[in-house]
Amino acid sequence: MATTNEIKLFGNECGCCGGDFEVVAGEPLTLYQLCGAGSHATTLRIGEGGKAKVVFAALEGGDTSYTFRVELNGAGAELELYGLFVATEGDRCRVKTEVRHNVPDCVSNQVVKGVADGDGYGLFDGLVYVAPDAQHTEAYQQSRNVLLAPTAHIQTQPQLEIYADDVRCSHGATVGQMNEEEVYYMRQRGLTKEAAQRLQLEGFLQEVLGKIDDEPTREKFTAKLLAKI
Amino acid sequence: MLKVKNLHATVDGKEILRGIDFEVKAGEVHAIMGPNGSGKSTFASVLAGNEKFTVTEGTVEYGGEDLLELSIEERARKGLFLGFQYPVEIPGVSMANFMKLAVAERRKAQGLEPLTAGGMLKYMREKAAVVELDAKLMSRAVNEGFSGGEKKKNEIFQMAMLEPKLAVLDETDSGLDIDALRIVATGVNRLRSEQNATVLITHYQRLLDYIQPDFVHVLYKGRIIYSGDKSLALKLEKEGYDWLIADYKED
Ligand SMILES: Nc1ncnc2c1ncn2[C@@H]1O[C@H](COP(=O)(O)OP(=O)(O)O)[C@@H](O)[C@H]1O
Ligand SMILES: [Mg+2]
Numbered sequence: 440m441a442t443t444n445e446i447k448l449f450g451n452e453c454g455c456c457g458g459d460f461e462v463v464a465g466e467p468l469t470l471y472q473l474c475g476a477g478s479h480a481t482t483l484r485i486g487e488g489g490k491a492k493v494v495f496a497a498l499e500g501g502d503t504s505y506t507f508r509v510e511l512n513g514a515g516a517e518l519e520l521y522g523l524f525v526a527t528e529g530d531r532c533r534v535k536t537e538v539r540h541n542v543p544d545c546v547s548n549q550v551v552k553g554v555a556d557g558d559g560y561g562l563f564d565g566l567v568y569v570a571p572d573a574q575h576t577e578a579y580q581q582s583r584n585v586l587l588a589p590t591a592h593i594q595t596q597p598q599l600e601i602y603a604d605d606v607r608c609s610h611g612a613t614v615g616q617m618n619e620e621e622v623y624y625m626r627q628r629g630l631t632k633e634a635a636q637r638l639q640l641e642g643f644l645q646e647v648l649g650k651i652d653d654e655p656t657r658e659k660f661t662a663k664l665l666a667k668i
Numbered sequence: 669m670l671k672v673k674n675l676h677a678t679v680d681g682k683e684i685l686r687g688i689d690f691e692v693k694a695g696e697v698h699a700i701m702g703p704n705g706s707g708k709s710t711f712a713s714v715l716a717g718n719e720k721f722t723v724t725e726g727t728v729e730y731g732g733e734d735l736l737e738l739s740i741e742e743r744a745r746k747g748l749f750l751g752f753q754y755p756v757e758i759p760g761v762s763m764a765n766f767m768k769l770a771v772a773e774r775r776k777a778q779g780l781e782p783l784t785a786g787g788m789l790k791y792m793r794e795k796a797a798v799v800e801l802d803a804k805l806m807s808r809a810v811n812e813g814f815s816g817g818e819k820k821k822n823e824i825f826q827m828a829m830l831e832p833k834l835a836v837l838d839e840t841d842s843g844l845d846i847d848a849l850r851i852v853a854t855g856v857n858r859l860r861s862e863q864n865a866t867v868l869i870t871h872y873q874r875l876l877d878y879i880q881p882d883f884v885h886v887l888y889k890g891r892i893i894y895s896g897d898k899s900l901a902l903k904l905e906k907e908g909y910d911w912l913i914a915d916y917k918e919d
Contacts, residue, residue, distance in 0.1 A: 624756040624810075625766070626740040627716050627749075628826060629773035638769070642760025642809065 445469045447656060448479075457481040457506075464488030464515075471656050473663060476501030480508075485545075487513025494651050497524035497532040498663040504533040511538070511545035518547040523647045525667045526559030526591070533562040538578065540569045543603075546577040552647055553584040554640065554668070555591035563595045567610070571602040580610040585617055585643060617643075640668055669694050669865050670715075670735075670834055675726035676890075677714045684710045686890035687726070692834065695862040699876055699901060700869045702887035703909055708869045709753055711887065712838045716750040717743050731833070745777035747833030747864075751823040751840045758810040763822075766810050767792060767829055774830045795828040799855045817848040824855035835859070836867045841875040853878030873905035888913050 444466060448456035457479040462468045463486045472479065472495035483491050497503040509518050524532035538547045553561040563582040584593040595612040617639055625635035644664060651657035670692040677685040684707045692698055702708055714721050715728065717740040728735040735743060758766070771791070772782055783791060796803045799821045811819050820840050827835050837856070841849055856866060856879050868879060876884075876898060884900040885892045886909065894900070894912050904912075 618756075620756050621758045623718060623740065624752065624758070625770075627744050627752075628766070628770035628830065629741050629744040629777075630769055631741055632739075634769065638761050638766070639758065642758055645760030 445471075445653065447471045447473075449473045449659070460484070460491070462486065462489035462491045462516075467491065469493075469652075471495070471651065471653070471660075472505070473498065473660055474503065474505070475499035476503050478504045478506070480506040483507070483509045483518070485509065485511050485513070485516040485518060488515040489513065490517045492519040492650070493521070494647065494660075495522040496647070496660055496663065497522075497526075497534070498660075498667045500527065500530050500667070502531045504535070506535045507537065509536070509538045509547070511540050511547065512542060514542060514544040516542075516545040518545075518549075519650070520547070520549045520551075521647045521650045522551045523644050523664075524551075524553050524561055525644075525664070526553070526555045526561045526593075527667065528557030528559060531560045534564070535562075536565045536580075538565075538567050538580075540567070540573040540576045540578060540603075542570070543572065543574045543576065545573070547579070548577075549580045550647060551582050552644055553582070553593050553595075554587065554644070555584070555593050556587035558588075558590045559592070561593040563593075563597075563612070565596070565610075566598045566600065567608065569599075569601040569603050569606055569608065573603045574605040576603060576606040576608065578606070578608045582610075582612040583643075584612075584614040585640075586614065587617065587640075637668060641665075669731060671727075671729040672715075673727045675711075675714065675728060676724045677710060677721045678724055679710070679721050683724070684721070684890055685714065688887075688890070688892055690885070690892060692865045692867060694833075694865055696883065697860065697866045697868065697879060697881045699881040699884045699898075700867060700887050700892075701871070701884060701901065701904060703913070704871075706887045707890040708887050709838055710890075712750055712753075712836045712867075712869060715743075715836055716740060716748065741773070744830075745773055747774075747777075747831075749827050749830055749832035749835045751827060751835065751837035753838040753840075753842070753869075755811050755814075755819045755823055757812045757814075759812055761810050762807055763810055764792065764806045767806075767826070770826070771829055778831075792829070795825055798828055798858060799824045800851050801825050816843045817845070820844055820852060821848065821855075824852050828855060828859060831859075831864075833864050834867070835864070836869070838869045839871060840868075841870055841872060849875065850878060873901045876901045886912055 456474045459482045467490040470493045526532045555561045567578045569576045582595040593614050597610045597612045622635045672690040675688040801821045886894040
C-alpha cells in the first residue's frame, strides 16, 4: 500500500527549515514549507517511480531564501514544485531551484509566483538540467511576477541546460504590473479599488495555494498571505 | 434619471466625445446605434467612470447628483451597471466570491440587510437560471475559459444580481447566436420596470426584435446626430447609415 509522507515545516518552529529527502516508489512525499526569515535549503533525491510535491511560501518578511536541489534519478520519477513569495517594504526573497533530470522518462513541473511592493526585492533563479541521455524528459518551469510599486524589484533568471534531444521542455518568465482592466471591471461591480486589487492579488497567487491538498495547511498559508498583503 | 449635457471627452489628448446630449427617464429603454468607432463604448465608459478617459466639458446628472464627481464604485453602488463589450477575465477569482462581495456592496447602498451564505447561494442559482447560465460556472474564475456566449450571459447574470437602476449594455448582443440572444433579451426584459431604465448599445436591429426600445439614437463621430422611435432602427437596417451621415463626412 502506498503511504504518503506529509511533512510540514512552518516558520515558528524552524529558523532554518529544509532537509534531505530520499523519495522512493510507493512512498510519495509531500512537503509544505512556510518558513520565516533565514536560509532554507532542501535536497530531494527521487528514485525510480518516486513522486514528490513541494509547496512553499515566503510570507513572513525579512530576508528569506529558499533553495531546492532536486535529482531525478530513476525512470518515472516526478517532481511538482510550487512556490510563492511576497516581498513588501524592507523584504528580500530569493528562490533558487535546481532540477536535474539525470535519467530518461522523468517529469518536473515548477511554478513560482512572486509579488513585490514598496522597495521589496525578489529573485527567482531556476536551473533545469537534462542529462545527455535523459530522453523523454518532461520539464516545465514558470516564473510569474508582479510589481506593485515602481520602487519594487524582481529579477527572474530561468536557465535551461538541455543535452538530450527527445524532450518536452518549456519555461516562461514574466515580470509585470497588475492588469488595470480587471480592477476597473471589479470596481464597476461595486468593489473599492483596494478590495479589487487585493482580490486580484489573491487570485494571482491562488494557483499556488490551490495545490495544497491538505485543508488546514491551505488555511494556514492563506491566513499568512492575507495578513501579508 | 440620467441627464447628459454637451459631454466632451478625450483619450490621450484625442477628442472622442464631442458634445453628447442625452436624457433617460425611469421606465425607458433607449437604443444607441452607430457605425464602428463612433464613440459608443467611450460614452458607456465615461458614464461608468473609466479613468482612461478625461471629461473636458459638459455635465452628467444621475439621480439628481453630479455623476462625474463620483468614483467608479460609487456609481456602481448607486445602481449604474455597465455590461462590458469585452468582459474581463480575472484569474483565480471565483464568480461566487466576486458576486458575494459585489452584492454585499450593492445591498448596503440600497439599505438592505446582508444575505446569509445560504440566501446568497439561492439568490445566485435563481438569477443564473434566468439567463440559463450553468450554475457550475459559479465556482470557476470570473470569465476564465467561458465561451463568448457564456461571457455575455454572465454580464446579464451580474446585472440581475445587482438590480441596477440604470443598465448600460455595450453590444451585449454581438457574437451571439439567436438562442443566446433570446436568453439575453429575456434577462433584460425581466428586469424592466417603472423604476429602472436600460440603454442598449447595439450594432444590429435584431436585438430590438426582442427588446422594444422607446427611443433609438444614432451616435456618430462623438455626437448623437439623430433620434427617433423604434422604426428608426428598421430604417437603418434597410438603408444603412449613409443617408444620415453624409452631412458629417467632412469634420
Ligand atoms: N483607449 C483608447 N485609446 C485611443 N483611442 C481610443 C481608445 N478607446 C477608443 N479610442 C478611439 O475612440 C474612437 C471611438 O471608439 P469606441 O468608443 O470604441 O467606438 P464604438 O464603440 O462606437 O465602436 C475610435 O476611433 C477609437 O479608436
Ligand atoms: Mg464599441
